[in-house]
Amino acid sequence: MKRTVFLFLAVILLAQAGFASYISLQTTVKSRVEGNTLTVLISSVNKGDEPAHSVQAEVRLGKRTAMLSKVQELRVNGTYQARTTFPLAYKVPGEYPLVVVMHYADANLYPFSALNCQTFAFRSESRISDLFGKMGSATFWEKGRIRLSLKNMSGDAVQASTYLVVPREISVAQQRVDMLIPAHAGSRADFELENFSALNGSSYQVFAVTEHESGGIHQTAITPGMVRLAQARELFGLSYPAILMIMAALALIFFAAQFLGKGKKKAGA
């Protein structure tokens, strides 16, 4: 009876609880084109439970970037707001990409960044791209790969150019991938990724930006994907499954010894 009680108790309590402070910036980006000027308004609220430090927005428009005002500390539920304008000189009307990166740091001034990717219409109505994309998730620690699948929904072949927007903690090998996608057909592009400074267990949203021109209109498709950085856990250089197998083998030998009646009696109590 006593043994049963002990065995029962030893098994039941396997609960885990984890508590950690976190920073969560919920960012809203509004863009407006007036004439040849793009105005970008950024509002970011810290919805985490610890203050964010050195909060600063970076706006990327093609090859142009702008670093906006910096806030030393963004308290919990505090709001960061910034605004900037860009002169536009596109020759082709249509839909163009706008990338906003929120840079911030935790209490240890460990830097983080969060991406926001959207499009704005230049001298045309907003329209959905002929290309529809799908990007899954990638889990790796040092190096990995993420695949973008594109489907051409128009009746014409499309010459598209794609690039991946990633946070600075992750590096991407390819600057840009060009591909010809036949009408009503699909195409794939693989992006090689490398962990630059991401912490174990962290996840990041990445975006594939695919641009092409069709019928004198510039089109942009934004495809989100997820990257998770996970280091394989090991003990003494052995993976968890390997350890479990060793334990199982030892346990098997132990129980076999009891039932087979072999081995020397070593009872202590």
Place this chain on the structure above:
Amino acid sequence: MLRRLLQDKRTLVDIVILLFIWAFLLSFFRPDLLLLKTTINGGDTGSHFPCAAHLKEVLLPRAKIMGWMQGNYAGFPLFYHYFPFPFLLMAFLGFIIPLEVAFKLISVLGVFLLPACVYVAFRALRYEFPAPIFAATFSLAFLFNQGNSMWGGNIPSTLAGEFCYSIGFALVFLFMGTLYRGVEEKKHHVLNAFLIFLIGFSHAYTLIFCWILGSFFFFSDWRRNLRYLLEVYGLGFLFLAFWILPVVANLPYTTSFVFRWTIHSLLEVFPAVLLPFMALSLCTFFVNLRDRRTLYFLYAVLACVFVYLVGPRIGVLDIRFVPFFQLMLAVFGATAVMLFLKDIKLTILLPVIAFFAVALWVDLNTTYIRSWIDWNYSGYERKSTWPVFSGINEYLRHHGQGRVEWEHTPLDESLGSIRSSETLPYFARRQTLEGIHMLGSQTAPFVFYIESETSYQACNPIPDYYYSTLDLRRGIDHFKLFNVSHFVVRSEQVKDEIQKFPQFRLEKSVGEYQIYLLLTNEDRYVAPLANRPVLFLTDDWRDVSYRWFTQEKLKDTFLVFMRRAGRADAERFGQAVSRLEDVKTVPYGGKEVRVKSTLEEEAIDIETSEIGHPLLIRVSYHPNWRVKGADRVYFVSPSFMLVFPKEHRVRLTFERGLAEKAGGALSGFGVLLALAVVLRSRKRRAET
């Protein structure tokens, strides 16, 4: 003996598992970081380093363990209110290997000792194989519990700077076993007394637990046990006397800090990683209650609960007793294995299986410990911010002699610790106000008041005192009082505010930090008084002095605190009052007093042009300061020293007091007594 041990398969298995446990610990505490010659950082840990360096470089060469350190809090008595044992180990080891490495190795000593001490304790309690090695393995769950990082004993607390407690904590569990065996056999007097000495020399709270354990033996055969306990604890006291008597004598010159700790969640006391082990222990208590050893554990557990509840009322920090409670509940369940061993074969496999199971469980429940270890043990010099911190230190090292105040800000965490500035005495060779041993200094409340006046986000750590908000105008007065010549500023708020005060001049910018020079500071540690000092008769100088300090109107009229005044004192001071409202400012007339002074670590040399004119020494008061060239040292507001020179040259030296001398004599007697006991028992053994 070793051969015999190795021939015993079970002992061999125990040794192998202990090696596994240490290997598991080393997989977290990476040897390449432990042996890296960088200065440890993180939490309070880095701030302890200057104390170890001071012990090695200043005190030990003078054949002292305790002494004066000018570096923080306007000077404070080092190791009169903190525990020298780990620092002694660091300092001695530091003569063989770099002190930086020695510090790191000793800072993890308690963590590595604990499983071994638990194992030996269970062996001493005569628990049979495999209970002792099970207990040692179970102690990993306690070490890696992440429920708190302040209470002591576990790895997070050790990383936060409580390595002294960790060492005492490991030793007290060893003592738990050896005391039980000693009382049963009426043997091991010297061993147990020596353990009491080491435990007390490591941490006061672990010493209290020693007493708790001893009290168990009054409940049975108390007459015989009492004699044994008196002998052991008496000898332990004698060993400790050279340190503990000065500690007790020094208590009036410390700052108390006792409060009821707020526990936010039961999971802090019962973290998930410990729950299975605790449940196992509770069940074992229930089933094995007839076993006296079970009662011993149960008594200790309940005593911890009792002391936790009454702690704040008897002047001890309640939370320090929770780790004992947790560890006992974590390891006692190991004895449950005894219930299953009847007719069981191949038991030597059980510790191996148990080790891997516990190691997996612990590893699964561990999140931030590994990165915290890497953060601490990579050291200040490996931080990306080191060029900034080093740049500030280099500048301060070569510019000026006065004290440095550093704005308190959480942004300093990126340098290595929020308390990075406390290492200025080591890195910059400059005195700063804050330091690690705030309770060991009576000046600490004043220092933190200044911090609150001059920081945007002050820490205000001592709950018994009130603080200011940012007020640089008053801060300047207090800077001058404390001879602060440089002010290091980080926050945008203080950077903006300081522009309004032309008394500050920006001397240098390093990264985001700005170093200002206070132009109106006289830059001297000894100054003649402008007004006649007032004799203040009081039993509560702290309250009076704090009020004096925080009010502006009496800032240039200093109060000399005494309980009772003799006739000579009454004649020397024009006024003797017992209420602040009665203090009158009486200026000294006309004559200019020229004073020169030199500050050393344990000496202050003064030259004055005016015999009899009182001199304020901006160094914390302590009764161990002796003076030549003046008749005595007075205790003056806020917590400084005052002398009336009888000669043009005055010299103050920090010397051993009566308590040190009496304690040293008692300890010497204790050592002789222990030698006699050892020799007598050897002689008896030889005869039998």
